[in-house]
Amino acid sequence: MRLYEMTAAELSRRLQSREVSSAEVVRSFLERIDEVDPYLRAFITRTPDLALKSAGEIDSRRMRGETLHPLAGVPIAVKDNISTLALRTTCASRILENYIPPFDATVVAALKKAGMPILGKTNLDEFAMGSSTENSAFFPTRNPWDPGRVPGGSSGGSVVAVATGMAPLALGSDTGGSIRQPASLCGVTGLRPTYGRVSRYGLVAFASSLDQIGTVSTTAFDGALLMNLIAGYDPLDSTSLPEEVPDYRAGLEPGLDKLRVGLIRYGRVDGFDPEVTEAVNKAASMLEEHGAKVGEVSLPLTDYGLSAYYLIAPSEASSNLGRYDGVRYGFCADGDSIEAMFSRTRGEGFGAEVKRRIMIGTYALSAGYYDAYYLKAMKVRTLIRRDYEKAFKKFDLLLGAASPTPAFKLGEKTEDPLQMYLSDVCNITDSLAGMPSLAVPGGFHSSGLPLGLQLTARPMQEKLLLKTGRFFEEQRAEYPLRPSLDFLEERGGDYEI
Numbered sequence: 001m002r003l004y005e006m007t008a009a010e011l012s013r014r015l016q017s018r019e020v021s022s023a024e025v026v027r028s029f030l031e032r033i034d035e036v037d038p039y040l041r042a043f044i045t046r047t048p049d050l051a052l053k054s055a056g057e058i059d060s061r062r063m064r065g066e067t068l069h070p071l072a073g074v075p076i077a078v079k080d081n082i083s084t085l086a087l088r089t090t091c092a093s094r095i096l097e098n099y100i101p102p103f104d105a106t107v108v109a110a111l112k113k114a115g116m117p118i119l120g121k122t123n124l125d126e127f128a129m130g131s132s133t134e135n136s137a138f139f140p141t142r143n144p145w146d147p148g149r150v151p152g153g154s155s156g157g158s159v160v161a162v163a164t165g166m167a168p169l170a171l172g173s174d175t176g177g178s179i180r181q182p183a184s185l186c187g188v189t190g191l192r193p194t195y196g197r198v199s200r201y202g203l204v205a206f207a208s209s210l211d212q213i214g215t216v217s218t219t220a221f222d223g224a225l226l227m228n229l230i231a232g233y234d235p236l237d238s239t240s241l242p243e244e245v246p247d248y249r250a251g252l253e254p255g256l257d258k259l260r261v262g263l264i265r266y267g268r269v270d271g272f273d274p275e276v277t278e279a280v281n282k283a284a285s286m287l288e289e290h291g292a293k294v295g296e297v298s299l300p301l302t303d304y305g306l307s308a309y310y311l312i313a314p315s316e317a318s319s320n321l322g323r324y325d326g327v328r329y330g331f332c333a334d335g336d337s338i339e340a341m342f343s344r345t346r347g348e349g350f351g352a353e354v355k356r357r358i359m360i361g362t363y364a365l366s367a368g369y370y371d372a373y374y375l376k377a378m379k380v381r382t383l384i385r386r387d388y389e390k391a392f393k394k395f396d397l398l399l400g401a402a403s404p405t406p407a408f409k410l411g412e413k414t415e416d417p418l419q420m421y422l423s424d425v426c427n428i429t430d431s432l433a434g435m436p437s438l439a440v441p442g443g444f445h446s447s448g449l450p451l452g453l454q455l456t457a458r459p460m461q462e463k464l465l466l467k468t469g470r471f472f473e474e475q476r477a478e479y480p481l482r483p484s485l486d487f488l489e490e491r492g493g494d495y496e497i
């Protein structure tokens with residue numbers, strides 16, 4: 001097995017026993033990136049020199065006998081909407097194309113402190129608005145299981161990097177599914193922690209009442225390792241929760257006795273692939289066979305989740321994105337007057353989807369419409385949360401799909417924003433309710449594409465999610481799952497992006 005094929009836990013073990021050096025590990029991933037990334041395009045910015053430099057530093061500290069963090073020397077990829085000091089952070093937008101942050105996000109500072117070399121910054125839908133990574137202003141990322149399909153989004157770059165062994169771990173962000181939906185479309189594990197559990201200081205704001213940083217990994221245990229590092233209170237984030245951080249690795253061994261699982265019965269959802277429903281039912285039976293008690297649960301208000309989300313998220317985005325005026329950040333266009341400069345900067349700097357959301361959001365917040373749209377959506381959100389609270393009186397965990405279909409074709413939904421929004425139907429209500437939620441691989445579609453399960457728990461119950469995720473891994477013959485990438489050879493390096 002090559003180093004780039006190993007889990008973070010395995011790499012950590014070999015580094016700690018000095019069987020390998022961090023420089024060797026990083027080199028293996030960098031070579032893999034050179035081989036695969038020209039075709040799949042997961043990275044906006046690659047940082048090989050920086051990664052090798054920090055690997056060298058960690059190796060010397062280890063040689064000196066210093067006690068290091070378990071993830072010291074294990075490399076990671078970071079979504080390009082998370083600020084990195086002195087390293088370009090674009091949000092896949094023209095408006096921030098040359099923006100170099102003067103500070104590290106709290107999570108990035110934690111990676112550096114632990115000695116994790118950063119391999120680069122990964123592609124996303126512009127400002128994390130989208131479900132396919134096609135809204136990147138630079139280029140789309142491709143699905144490694146079928147390069148004619150999307151990887152999902154918006155954390156498509158992070159997910160593809162992990163799915164193909166270009167990085168053992170990655171950070172993503174999830175506002176309404178941006179970690180879980182792409183994780184399920186590419187066959188990896190993605191955790192959206194409880195709102196407030198991981199600091200968002202330095203995450204470029206999209207919809208502040210929903211945004212959350214989370215983990216992308218090939219196994220639940222690797223997710224736990226990374227959560228141990230990034231979870232916790234941060235005085236720089238006013239929404240950060242003060243609760244103590246558990247050791248997410250401890251107690252992940254299977255044992256589902258008495259676990260009460262609610263199998264979600266979705267309401268009116270068009271276009272749900274029957275094989276997805278089958279995979280979820282099969283997962284429910286697996287849990288039952290191992291001692292869990294499974295019952296059905298309907299969350300009646302989830303039918304309104306999409307409408308509420310697509311008012312709340314654009315409203316908050318329209319306010320957050322007001323700061324990109326050409327004066328304070330990044331790109332600036334010429335204009336005869338200040339007003340002309342603002343308007344040309346925003347007109348040229350933002351892509352179509354971002355503009356659409358700014359317009360919808362501005363409308364929904366405007367005088368006379370605020371009560372009818374934004375306020376109403378927030379009331380629906382409260383009712384959705386109550387649905388969940390009611391469900392969690394009966395169940396410890398909810399089980400559903402992480403996406404209504406497997407990966408769709410590139411270009412299939414770009415002309416129809418509503419179809420694109422509908423692909424988030426499984427993920428949005430957990431976000432609105434503020435619950436932690438995990439996507440784990442749930443088998444394959446008859447087309448050969450991976451399918452994802454989604455597990456949702458009460459606030460702060462990430463451990464229960466990871467434990468159940470691990471249970472599903474142990475039911476599989478082969479783990480981690482890796483796409484074959486046959487197309488690299490077939491095309492003989494001639495693959496057209």
Ligand code: GLN
Nearest residue numbers: 128129130175176177178
């Ligand atoms: N797909 C959803 C959207 O377009 C969610 C994005 C996200 O979670 N960042 O808003």
